[in-house]
Amino acid sequence: ELSIEEVKNEVAARFRLPGEVTLLQPYGNGHINDTFCLTCALGEGKTKRYILQRMNDDIFNSPKELMENVVNVTSFLRKKIIAAGGDPDRETLNVVPAADGGNYLEYKGDFFRMYIFIEGATCFEQVKQPEDFYNSAVSFGNFQKLLADYPADTLHETIVNFHNTVSRFRDFKKAVEEDVCERAENVREEIQFVLDREPDTHVICDALIQKKIPLRVTHNDTKLNNIMIDNETGKGICVIDLDTVMPGSALYDYGDSIRFGANTGAEDEKNLALISLDLELFDIYTKGYLEGCGGSLTKEEIELLPMGAKLMTFECGMRFLADYLKGDVYFKIHKPEHNLDRCRTQFRLVADMESKWEQMNAIVRKYSK
Ligand code: ADP
Ligand code: MG
Ligand code: MG
Numbered sequence: 001e002l003s004i005e006e007v008k009n010e011v012a013a014r015f016r017l018p019g020e021v022t023l024l025q026p027y028g029n030g031h032i033n034d035t036f037c038l039t040c041a042l043g044e045g046k047t048k049r050y051i052l053q054r055m056n057d058d059i060f061n062s063p064k065e066l067m068e069n070v071v072n073v074t075s076f077l078r079k080k081i082i083a084a085g086g087d088p089d090r091e092t093l094n095v096v097p098a099a100d101g102g103n104y105l106e107y108k109g110d111f112f113r114m115y116i117f118i119e120g121a122t123c124f125e126q127v128k129q130p131e132d133f134y135n136s137a138v139s140f141g142n143f144q145k146l147l148a149d150y151p152a153d154t155l156h157e158t159i160v161n162f163h164n165t166v167s168r169f170r171d172f173k174k175a176v177e178e179d180v181c182e183r184a185e186n187v188r189e190e191i192q193f194v195l196d197r198e199p200d201t202h203v204i205c206d207a208l209i210q211k212k213i214p215l216r217v218t219h220n221d222t223k224l225n226n227i228m229i230d231n232e233t234g235k236g237i238c239v240i241d242l243d244t245v246m247p248g249s250a251l252y253d254y255g256d257s258i259r260f261g262a263n264t265g266a267e268d269e270k271n272l273a274l275i276s277l278d279l280e281l282f283d284i285y286t287k288g289y290l291e292g293c294g295g296s297l298t299k300e301e302i303e304l305l306p307m308g309a310k311l312m313t314f315e316c317g318m319r320f321l322a323d324y325l326k327g328d329v330y331f332k333i334h335k336p337e338h339n340l341d342r343c344r345t346q347f348r349l350v351a352d353m354e355s356k357w358e359q360m361n362a363i364v365r366k367y368s369k
Contacts, residue, residue: 002054002108004036011107012038012052015114016097019043024052029125029225032056032243037117049117050096054110060243063111065156067103070113070242071095072155073147073217080146090118090228091238118238121228132224133261133281134288139227139236140219140257141292144250147217148296152247155217159244162220163252165201165315168322169194175322183325187340193347194318201314203307204251213301218248222257250301251308254289258282258309259316263349268341275348277356282309283363290367302368306360310353317346 002011008024019041027037034054039047060066070093077092088094096114098105104113127133161167176184176191184191207213219226219239226241260267262281265274286305290297320343323330328339353360 002110007036007052007054008038011105011112012036012050012114014099014105014107015050015052016099017050018048022047027051028123030241032059032241049119051115051117052112053114054112055104055243057111060158062156062158063104063113066158066243067095067113069155069158069245071103073150073242073245076150077146089116090121093118093238093240093242118228118240120231121237122231123225123228123240125225127224127261130281130284134284135229135234135236136222136224136227136261137257137285137288138292139239140222140253141289141294142236143219143239143292144216144253145292145294145296150217152215152217155245155247157246159246162244162246163218163248163312163315164205165311166205168315168318169198169201172318172322175325179325181325181327187321187324190321190340190343190347193350194314194321197314197350200307200311204249204304204311207300207304208249213249213251213298213304215247216250218246218250218252220244220246220248220252220256222253223260249308250293250297251304252312254285254305255308255310255312256316257285257289259313259346259349261285262309263345265345267345268338269345270341272344272348275345276352277349277360279356279359279363282360286363287367299368302364305364306353306357309360310350313346313353314350317343317350320346 004024008021012021012024017040022039022041024036024038028035033056036052038050038052040050042048055063074093074095078088078094081088081091094116095103096116097103104111124132172194208215221241221244226239227236228238228240230237262278262285264276264278269275320331320339324339324343331339333339
C-alpha cells in the first residue's frame with residue numbers, strides 16, 4: 001500500500017502541473033478506482049485542482065489501451081465543445097500528461113492518471129427524484145450525439161465481447177453443460193427461461209454485423225454518479241468515468257440504464273412481486289435520451305430501443321445465472337445464492353417488459369416523431 005505522502009510527493013509530482021502540490025486527499029465515492037483530489041499552487045494565492053486516480057488493475061488489464069481510448073475520445077469532445085463555444089475544461093474530462101509525456105504513469109506496479117478537476121459541479125450518488133434520472137438520460141444522449149461522427153471502430157475493445165449477447169449465451173450454455181457445482185438441477189426453470197429466448201440474443205449482434213445499425217462509441221457505465229451536475233443550473237454538464245468506453249451500440253447504454261434505473265425493486269430483491277418495469281421512469285428516460293441524442297440515432301436504432309432494454313436485462317440475468325452455476329467466481333456475493341436472487345430479479349423484469357411490450361413501443365414512438 002502506498003502512503004498518501006508517497007502519492008503526493010512521488011506520484012503527483014511526476015505529472016505536468018503548473019505549480020507545487022500543496023494538498024492531496026482521497027476523494028469521491030467511486031468503487032472501481034482509487035481517486036484523489038489535489039490542489040496545486042499557481043502563485044499569487046491562486047490554486048487549481050486536479051483529480052488523480054490509481055487505476056483498478058483487476059478489472060482493466062491494459063492501461064495503455066484504456067488510456068488511448070480516453071485520450072482519443074476526450075480530445076475529440078474537446079474540439080467539438082470549443083467549436084460550439086462551450087467550456088472545454090468543464091464539459092469533458094481532460095487528461096493531464098505525465099512529465100515524460102505519457103497519458104499515465106507507472107509507479108511501483110500501480111498505474112496512475114490525472115484529470116483537470118471539474119469545478120462548480122456535483123456528482124449525485126442516487127436517483128432521488130425522476131428529474132435526476134431524466135438529467136442522466138439527457139447527458140448520456142448528448143454524449144452519444146457529440147460522438148456520433150467518431151470512428152468507433154478505431155477504439156480498442158478493452159473488454160472483449162462485453163455486450164456480445166450471442167457469445168454470452170454460448171458461455172452460459174457451457175456453464176450449464178459443465179455444471180461444476182451440480183447446481184443446474186435446482187434451477188431448471190431459470191435455465192429454460194434463457195433457452196426459450198435464444199433467438200433474441202441475435203437481434204442486436206446481427207443488426208450490427210449486417211450494418212443495419214451503426215457501431216457507436218458506448219460508455220458502458222451509465223450511472224447517475226458518472227455525470228457531473230452543474231451547481232447553478234442543476235443540469236448535467238459532463239459525462240465522466242470513461243474507463244469502459246468501447247465500440248458498441250447505443251442500445252447497450254440506453255438498455256442498461258433502463259435495466260438498473262427503471263426497475264421498481266432492488267437488483268437482489270427476494271420478493272419478486274416487488275420487481276417490475278416502472279413505465280413512468282421508462283418514459284422519462286426515453287424522452288431525455290432521445291432529446292439528448294438530438295436526432296443522431298437512426299430510425300432502426302430507435303425502433304430497437306425496447307429490445308435494447310430487454311436484452312441488456314436478459315443478458316445480465318443470464319450472466320448472474322452462469323456465475324451461480326460456475327460457483328460464484330465473477331460477481332462478488334454477500335450471501336449464499338446471491339447470484340441466483342439477482343438472476344431472478346432480472347428475469348422477472350424481462351418477463352414484465354414482455355407483458356408491457358406494446359406500451360414500451362408506444363412510448364418510444366411518442367418521442368421519436
Ligand atoms: P470510479 O470508476 O471508481 O467510479 P470515477 O472516475 O467515476 O471512478 O471517479 C470517482 C469520483 O471522483 C466521481 O464519482 C466524482 O465524484 C469524482 N471525479 C472523477 N473525475 C472528476 C473530475 N474530473 N472532476 C471532479 N470530480 C471528479
Ligand atoms: Mg464512477
Ligand atoms: Mg468506473
